[in-house]
Structure formats: C-alpha cells, structure tokens
Amino acid sequence: MLQQNTPGFSPIGKIRIILDSIRFEHTVFALPFAYVGMVLAANGLPTVHQFVWITLAMASARTLAMSSNRIIDRHIDLKNPRTSARPIPAGKIKVWEMNTVAVISAAVLMVTAAQLNTLALYLAPVAAIVVVGYSYTKRFTWTSHFVLGFADGIAPAGAWIGVTGQLSWEAVLMAFAVTTWIGGFDMLYACQDRDFDIENGLHSIPQRFGIVAALNCAKGMHLLTSVSLLGLGLWLSLTWPYYIGWLLASALLVYEHSLVSAHDLSKLNMAFFNVNGYIAVIVFSFTLISVFV
Numbered sequence: 001m002l003q004q005n006t007p008g009f010s011p012i013g014k015i016r017i018i019l020d021s022i023r024f025e026h027t028v029f030a031l032p033f034a035y036v037g038m039v040l041a042a043n044g045l046p047t048v049h050q051f052v053w054i055t056l057a058m059a060s061a062r063t064l065a066m067s068s069n070r071i072i073d074r075h076i077d078l079k080n081p082r083t084s085a086r087p088i089p090a091g092k093i094k095v096w097e098m099n100t101v102a103v104i105s106a107a108v109l110m111v112t113a114a115q116l117n118t119l120a121l122y123l124a125p126v127a128a129i130v131v132v133g134y135s136y137t138k139r140f141t142w143t144s145h146f147v148l149g150f151a152d153g154i155a156p157a158g159a160w161i162g163v164t165g166q167l168s169w170e171a172v173l174m175a176f177a178v179t180t181w182i183g184g185f186d187m188l189y190a191c192q193d194r195d196f197d198i199e200n201g202l203h204s205i206p207q208r209f210g211i212v213a214a215l216n217c218a219k220g221m222h223l224l225t226s227v228s229l230l231g232l233g234l235w236l237s238l239t240w241p242y243y244i245g246w247l248l249a250s251a252l253l254v255y256e257h258s259l260v261s262a263h264d265l266s267k268l269n270m271a272f273f274n275v276n277g278y279i280a281v282i283v284f285s286f287t288l289i290s291v292f293v
Contacts, residue, residue: 014093018101021087022066030155032284033178034058037156037171039284040236041163044291050116054162057112057120058155064105065131065151067098072135080196102132117165120158127154138197142208145190149183149221150175170236177228181279184221185256187214189272192265211262219257226250229283239293245286249279 038046038054046054070077070088078089087093106128113124131151137144153175160171190197190204191214197207206214229249233242256275259267 014097017087017092018067018098021070021093021098022063022101030062030152030178030182030280031055031058032280033152033174034155034159035284036287037159037174038163039288039291040170040174041160046163050163053112053115054159057109057116057124057158057162060105060108060112061127061131061154061158064102064109064128065134067102067105068132069135071095071098071102072132076200076202079200080193082193082196113162116162119165119167120161123158123161127158130154138202138204140203142203142205144203145183145186145205146179148186149179149181152182153177153179170232173228173232173235177225177232180221180228181225181276184218184225185272185276187218187221188256188260188268190214191260192268215257215260215262222253222257226253233290238287239290241286241293242290245282245290248282248286252279252282 034054038050042050045051070086073083074086074088074095077083077086084090088095088098109128110121110124113120130147131154134144134147134151137147156174156178157167157171160174161167187205191206191211193202193204194206194211196202197204204214205217209217226246226249229246230243232238233246252275256271259271259275
C-alpha cells in the first residue's frame with residue numbers, strides 16, 4: 001500500500017524531489033540527439049526562436065514521459081526493492097502533485113509545438129500518446145523496449161520537423177538510430193529486474209528469453225545504431241569530424257557491452273547512465289563541428 005502521508009517539505013524541497021524523481025538531469029540522453037536533428041535540418045545553427053522552442057518542447061516531452069511513468073508504475077515501484085524508495089511509493093510526494101507536473105508538461109509541449117509550425121503542432125499529441133503509453137506496454141508485451149526506444153527516437157525527428165516543417169527520410173533514419181540505441185540499453189537495464197518481472201507478470205526480453213538472449217539482442221540493436229549513424233553521415237555528405245564522433249560513439253557502445261555479462265551486472269548503472277550520456281554528447285558535438293568544416 002502506498003504511503004498516504006507526506007513530510008512537510010518546503011515548495012523548493014518538493015521541486016527538488018520531483019526533479020529527482022523524474023531524473024530531469026537525464027534529459028542528456030535525448031536532448032543532444034534532438035539538437036543533432038535541429039542542426040542538420042538547419043544545415044548549421046537554427047534561429048534563436050527555433051532553438052528555444054525546440055529545447056522547451058523536448059524538455060517538456062521528457063518531463064511528461066517520466067512524470068506519467070512514476071504515476072502509472074507507482075504500485076509496481078512499491079513492490080520492487082530497487083524502486084520502492086522513489087518519492088511516490090515512499091510517500092514524499094502525492095499522486096496529484098505528480099499529475100500536476102504531467103498536465104503542465106503536456107500543456108507546455110502543445111504550446112511549444114504551436115510556436116514552431118503546423119506539422120509540429122499536429123504531431124505533438126501523437127508524441128504525447130507515445131511517451132505516456134510506453135509505461136503500459138510492459139504489462140502485456142516484451143516489445144516494450146522498442147516502444148521506449150521509439151519514444152526517444154521521436155526527439156531528432158521532432159526537432160527536424162521543428163526546423164523544416166516537414167518529415168523527411170533523413171529524420172526517419174535519425175529516429176531509427178535513436179530507437180535502436182535507447183531500446184538496446186533498456187534491454188540491458190531490464191536484466192536486473194528479470195526475477196521481479198517474472199514474479200509479477202511483467203514483460204521484457206530478459207523475462208521472456210533470458211539474460212543471455214537480452215544481452216545479445218542489445219548488441220544487435222547497437223550494431224544497427226552504429227550502422228545507422230554511419231549511413232546518416234554518408235547520406236548527408238557530412239565532413240570528417242562527424243566520423244570521428246561516430247567512431248568514438250561506436251567504441252563507447254562496445255565498451256558499454258564489455259561492462260556487463262550474464263554473470264555480472266554490477267556495472268550496469270555505469271553502462272546505462274555514464275556511458276550513454278557520453279555517447280549522446282559526443283555525437284552532437286562532432287555533428288555540430290562537422291556542419292561548419
């Protein structure tokens with residue numbers, strides 16, 4: 001049963017708890033790839049207007065995704081020793097408070113999309129449905145990793161649309177690269193919850209096929225990520241700095257998989273949080289350099 005009483009935190013304290021709960025700092029995963037889409041669509045720096053509204057759109061979409069996840073999964077989180085200390089099951093914040101965050105985030109997403117262009121506004125509700133709906137998928141399908149990947153893959157495609165007002169195949173390829181990247185490392189992350197998922201009727205690739213199969217599937221996904229990023233550079237005739245970034249990112253993907261094995265998942269958090277954060281920043285940084293060289 002969820003704890004009903006909440007400590008008397010100050011408003012600033014509540015905000016800090018909410019930001020910690022939704023892991024706001026992990027926006028670093030998706031935001032750099034959104035900036036990749038933005039820079040490539042603009043073939044250089046976007047306008048200040050585009051930069052501001054795309055940044056706000058991406059931050060609000062991720063906040064919507066994480067806040068809704070914390071609400072939808074609160075009963076599951078309470079049962080799982082790994083997540084039972086999260087603010088809602090621990091009673092540090094109330095469900096209505098997180099609901100408020102989700103509603104405000106959804107509203108901000110719609111407003112920011114409207115500031116960009118008509119297509120962005122039309123597709124914003126679709127993006128909202130995907131990022132919220134992901135949390136339900138693990139209740140009935142082991143393909144939930146792909147849905148999460150797609151939810152993040154929307155970021156570069158959405159930024160491309162924000163700049164150009166249209167969806168092109170280049171944007172689709174970027175979305176595919178991010179989908180396979182995020183989906184792959186979510187498979188890795190899910191390995192630590194395999195026993196819990198089996199006991200509680202939740203679905204994932206580790207739960208359905210085992211940890212070894214999940215690790216191999218994640219490797220295949222990340223191979224697709226690397227190939228897709230290479231193909232993107234060749235398709236758009238990007239200059240040599242991009243390929244340095246691609247090599248570094250690919251090397252980090254290999255390193256990420258070297259950190260975990262079926263018999264040792266102790267370095268999973270390092271692989272999940274640290275390495276993937278570096279990958280996103282590296283790809284964006286070298287992409288930005290490449291458009292000016």
